[in-house]
Amino acid sequence: MSNDPVLRVEDLSRTYAGAERPAIQNVSFSIQAGECLGLVGESGCGKSTLARCLLRIEDADHGKILLGGQDIARLAGRRLRPYRRNIQIVFQNPSAALNPKLKIADSLIDPYEQLGHNTKLSHFTYTSKEAYIRRLLEAVELPGELAERYPHELSGGQRQRVTIARSISIEPDVVVLDEPTASLDVISQGAILQLLTDLRTSLGLSYLFISHDLAAVHRMSQQVMVMQDGQIVDRFDADALFAEERHPYTKELISIF
Numbered sequence: 001m002s003n004d005p006v007l008r009v010e011d012l013s014r015t016y017a018g019a020e021r022p023a024i025q026n027v028s029f030s031i032q033a034g035e036c037l038g039l040v041g042e043s044g045c046g047k048s049t050l051a052r053c054l055l056r057i058e059d060a061d062h063g064k065i066l067l068g069g070q071d072i073a074r075l076a077g078r079r080l081r082p083y084r085r086n087i088q089i090v091f092q093n094p095s096a097a098l099n100p101k102l103k104i105a106d107s108l109i110d111p112y113e114q115l116g117h118n119t120k121l122s123h124f125t126y127t128s129k130e131a132y133i134r135r136l137l138e139a140v141e142l143p144g145e146l147a148e149r150y151p152h153e154l155s156g157g158q159r160q161r162v163t164i165a166r167s168i169s170i171e172p173d174v175v176v177l178d179e180p181t182a183s184l185d186v187i188s189q190g191a192i193l194q195l196l197t198d199l200r201t202s203l204g205l206s207y208l209f210i211s212h213d214l215a216a217v218h219r220m221s222q223q224v225m226v227m228q229d230g231q232i233v234d235r236f237d238a239d240a241l242f243a244e245e246r247h248p249y250t251k252e253l254i255s256i257f
């Protein structure tokens with residue numbers, strides 16, 4: 001098996017119009033297949049900007065986003081389309097991420113219809129719409145009957161399970177988890193983090209796990225990056241979190257938790 005990273009980011013920067021300083025500045029990192037890389041930092045440090053740039057929801061001013069070796073930072077339209085499948089995102093607020101007018105089944109089938117048709121799926125093989133949706137709901141431990149409901153007929157935790165199912169439905173290499181449990185109560189948070197870990201292992205996914213919550217990042221990740229004012233200031237193995245040589249800002253974050 002190749003040791004090439006599934007995602008490599010080089011010198012990515014973005015400054016919003018009129019801003020005094022870049023929202024992200026020369027951000028570089030890589031993620032190996034099957035790895036969860038945590039990204040922690042306080043509010044406003046640039047975590048979501050990075051996520052949006054990686055997904056090409058926003059454009060970086062410069063830098064590279066190498067997905068399986070292909071730089072997608074400047075691709076557009078039909079040239080970008082084949083790579084969109086390879087990186088998916090789970091947002092903080094599942095209510096905003098799901099179309100309230102669509103039944104869960106229709107939300108779940110959407111990525112396959114948009115991007116999955118020409119793809120050979122190995123876990124969620126498409127035989128019929130019903131079987132595909134049942135299999136996706138099973139993967140996130142939801143009963144099949146939820147397929148016919150609308151988002152407002154689900155709990156917050158169930159809705160987040162649906163958005164997770166959607167993000168993995170076309171078997172991306174990388175899933176960006178942007179504070180996926182921030183809108184949930186503590187019990188649902190624990191269950192969702194466990195589910196995400198189980199899915200990473202069983203499907204061989206790679207995650208960029210973004211959170212304010214150092215304890216959650218520590219629990220989920222093999223490696224952790226710390227962001228301050230748009231820059232990565234520290235990166236370490238998760239079990240070296242409390243090591244002496246940590247960056248002063250990392251130590252400050254530890255002291256808050």
Ligand SMILES: Nc1ncnc2c1ncn2[C@@H]1O[C@H](COP(=O)(O)OP(=O)(O)OP(=O)(O)O)[C@@H](O)[C@H]1O
Nearest residue numbers: 016017023041042043044045046047048049050212
């Ligand atoms: N669309 C935008 N236009 C202008 N400035 C923005 C925009 N989005 C974010 N910013 C600014 O960019 C910086 C980084 O914001 P970002 O949302 O990426 O931080 P964050 O670490 O994700 O914060 P939080 O944890 O609160 O979500 C902040 O100074 C923010 O005010």
